[in-house]
Amino acid sequence: MTNKPTSIPLGSDHAHQFVEVALPVPLRRLFDYCLPEEQANLEEERLCGSRVWVPFGRQKLLGVVVRSKTTTDWPVEQLKSVEQVVDSFPWVSSELLALSEWIASYYHQPIGEVLQLAMPPSLRKGRSADGTPSHVVRLLNPEWKPRANARKQQALKALLASGESLSIDHIKEEGWTLSSCRPFVEQGILEVKEVEPERPDLEAVQRQLQTKKEIALAHFETQKQAELTPEQQDVVTSLHQHQGFHCALLEGVTGSGKTQVYIQWVKETIAAGRQALLLIPEIGLTPQTYQRFYNSFGESVAFWHSGLSENERLKLWQSCRQGEILVVIGTRSALFTPFADLGVILVDEEHDPSFRQQDQVRYSARDAAIKRAQLLDIPIVLGSATPSLETLANAHKGRFSHWHLNQRATGVALPQISLKDVRHMPMVGGVAASLLEDMKERLAAGEQVMVFLNRRGYAPSLYCFDCGWIATCRHCDAALTIHRVPESLCCHHCDARAQLIRQCPQCLSQQLGPLGQGTERIEETLSEIFDYPVVRIDRDTTQHKKSWEAHLEKIALGEPMVLVGTQMVAKGHHFPKLNWVLIADMDAMLFSADERSLERSAQLFTQVAGRAGREQAGQVVIQSRFPDHSWIQSLTQLNYSGLAQRLLDERAEMHRAPFGHAVMIRAESPVPLEALNWLERAGNESGVDLSQAQVIGPQPAPMELRQGKFRAQWHWTFQNRAQRHQQIRLFETWAEQDRTRKIRWSIDVDPVDHL
Numbered sequence: 008m009t010n011k012p013t014s015i016p017l018g019s020d021h022a023h024q025f026v027e028v029a030l031p032v033p034l035r036r037l038f039d040y041c042l043p044e045e046q047a048n049l050e051e052e053r054l055c056g057s058r059v060w061v062p063f064g065r066q067k068l069l070g071v072v073v074r075s076k077t078t079t080d081w082p083v084e085q086l087k088s089v090e091q092v093v094d095s096f097p098w099v100s101s102e103l104l105a106l107s108e109w110i111a112s113y114y115h116q117p118i119g120e121v122l123q124l125a126m127p128p129s130l131r132k133g134r135s136a137d138g139t140p141s142h143v144v145r146l147l148n149p150e151w152k153p154r155a156n157a158r159k160q161q162a163l164k165a166l167l168a169s170g171e172s173l174s175i176d177h178i179k180e181e182g183w184t185l186s187s188c189r190p191f192v193e194q195g196i197l198e199v200k201e202v203e204p205e206r207p208d209l210e211a212v213q214r215q216l217q218t219k220k221e222i223a224l225a226h227f228e229t230q231k232q233a234e235l236t237p238e239q240q241d242v243v244t245s246l247h248q249h250q251g252f253h254c255a256l257l258e259g260v261t262g263s264g265k266t267q268v269y270i271q272w273v274k275e276t277i278a279a280g281r282q283a284l285l286l287i288p289e290i291g292l293t294p295q296t297y298q299r300f301y302n303s304f305g306e307s308v309a310f311w312h313s314g315l316s317e318n319e320r321l322k323l324w325q326s327c328r329q330g331e332i333l334v335v336i337g338t339r340s341a342l343f344t345p346f347a348d349l350g351v352i353l354v355d356e357e358h359d360p361s362f363r364q365q366d367q368v369r370y371s372a373r374d375a376a377i378k379r380a381q382l383l384d385i386p387i388v389l390g391s392a393t394p395s396l397e398t399l400a401n402a403h404k405g406r407f408s409h410w411h412l413n414q415r416a417t418g419v420a421l422p423q424i425s426l427k428d429v430r431h432m433p434m435v436g437g438v439a440a441s442l443l444e445d446m447k448e449r450l451a452a453g454e455q456v457m458v459f460l461n462r463r464g465y466a467p468s469l470y471c472f473d474c475g476w477i478a479t480c481r482h483c484d485a486a487l488t489i490h491r492v493p494e495s496l497c498c499h500h501c502d503a504r505a506q507l508i509r510q511c512p513q514c515l516s517q518q519l520g521p522l523g524q525g526t527e528r529i530e531e532t533l534s535e536i537f538d539y540p541v542v543r544i545d546r547d548t549t550q551h552k553k554s555w556e557a558h559l560e561k562i563a564l565g566e567p568m569v570l571v572g573t574q575m576v577a578k579g580h581h582f583p584k585l586n587w588v589l590i591a592d593m594d595a596m597l598f599s600a601d602e603r604s605l606e607r608s609a610q611l612f613t614q615v616a617g618r619a620g621r622e623q624a625g626q627v628v629i630q631s632r633f634p635d636h637s638w639i640q641s642l643t644q645l646n647y648s649g650l651a652q653r654l655l656d657e658r659a660e661m662h663r664a665p666f667g668h669a670v671m672i673r674a675e676s677p678v679p680l681e682a683l684n685w686l687e688r689a690g691n692e693s694g695v696d697l698s699q700a701q702v703i704g705p706q707p708a709p710m711e712l713r714q715g716k717f718r719a720q721w722h723w724t725f726q727n728r729a730q731r732h733q734q735i736r737l738f739e740t741w742a743e744q745d746r747t748r749k750i751r752w753s754i755d756v757d758p759v760d761h762l
Contacts, residue, residue: 024041026075028071028073029107030070030119031070031123036118038061039081041083041087041088042089043088053095053096054092055073055075056103058130058133071119071122090184090185099345103343114756115754116368116754120367124340129320130321144198185199212329216348219330219332219333220280223277226303230302233267242257246386251385254388258409258411258648261618265355265390270299272351273334274303277304281351282333283335285352285355286337286354286376297336300336308333309335310335311335311344313338339364352387354390358610371757373389389407392614393609401665422626423624426628428631435536437591438630446569450539451567455565457570457582458570458588462524463546466528467523470519473516474511476511480503482712482713483500483713485713490547495507526573542571559580586620587626591630594632596611606651641653662726669757671722671755672689672722672723673753675717677715682716683705686705689705694741702722703722706721731756
């Protein structure tokens, strides 16, 4: 719109009511629409959070009303009208609307795309949220004769021939909408009536919560609950001293019983007649966590994750809103679950990068959960054995309370850590030959052992031993990984696959072979050496439904076996018979281009080491070709708190996050250098003032070519958060108006991935 905006009041001659609608488009704004006269007097509470069909360009989109108003800053004649209000009462609550607006504002993301996260997939498509149609259509004139070439009219008459009313949703399958019915209503051919679904009965919801509460607590009392240790009891007592919004960090060593504290806290929440949300980083943790809560509270517990079908998600979404579910356990997307009366939010493994969405809508589910707790004025608990530096900094500043569990719940000491210098040692499949004897002794004693390697596949690259050629991906600046099942070369960045070749394309030599170790290769080697089962746990072996649960059940039997796994095994799992852990390649994290690599290596090491010795003394061995490296030495000599404090001191000195406020601007294009040139042009034309910021770039990304796109990035760090947001707004205003084709750009506020 190019006309000068004007304010148009609601008058008697032109009874317009206006709404601001969030649409699923990559634009950081709301769109004004007029309401039809028959809906112009709907109250704001009825509209805000309701879904509407609106025209947008040449298409019709389903949006969400964020605000209604009686004036608009745009000329009325330029505004289009809402075609249909889908819901008879809002299905996105005012609280979730506020949360979505905060995410859009803080992370500079399109509000319409954020609100898509707040709805199950079926609701994004316009399906009725409660199964009740909002409008029904009936044929008034049975003598109506559709035009001979009008297929849609003929289909509609056939549908309505029985004389019964059909829902708008039903006739949409034949291409009809509420607006397309209107001309036939005016001609007396059709009748359209609005059917008012039953609005949520707040008293009925509270009765439902009370009933579910009594059932859950009765179930809890019938179960044998682990007695809280003095440390656990002190934490539970301390947490209950706070009323309303309060953020607490629960830092507990691996095996200290954080989950038992969660269960006790949830029990108190249920006793107060309220609901609880537990966020976990990955689906792999869901079965074990869900089972513990199910054992405590029975069928009042449900879990939410991306593996659910559309109908399953919608049913769970409705059940939570109606008070039929008291505890929801879920991954990142569960943050947007509606509740009748949410009383507490728990975030387990709060440090895990999986809580950060890295594509489409870029946001941190952990930080958004804190905001949701603030909006609801309820407590939130962040739990981890290895808290993120941001959370620790907030605790040190007194913004979060900080509680510790320093002892394992079983009373068993933390595992002993030893360092193995493998510079001059013979290696067998990536494992020092001398360590194989230690593994044999442990297995013979009936124990389980684990080899940890955070690299799936058979080998990280295919190498020519004559000329040095390495198989690389055509779409990414990365080597192709060898896989044996199925046999192929695979790129772990774009999933491109190629046949495993036998002859070097550069020198025609047949001296090709794997270079390095992956979990597949270690599994193969150890299966040939040991007469015990070797179980590999990585993304390749847990793709199929129930495969992860099957692995856990096999491990839980306690029989001697060798586990080979990636970081999937490092997160919160309890393996009672696992007493010996080998970290096969800790060196790989020492030389990463990511500035967070040392933080993540310390977290990963601590989490993996924590799987060992849960019920009896355990041992962790680190293989290294750099045993004198200061960080490797620190891992064996300091606990995580000491390592984290060292990193915090370094970050404070350099004014980096969490002591600075960062943003990463990314751009990509299929044309070399175009993204980099575009960012440089943005610096010249957008008006951003970076004189008060630490700036890196614009420069090519560390992996410049990825998925066929050439990438560039621009990193800013401000000491003042308001200044950061001000400069981001200048950039995004320029970028949305720029018409350069083939450039895709994104804004990543508080980035955790610098690659």
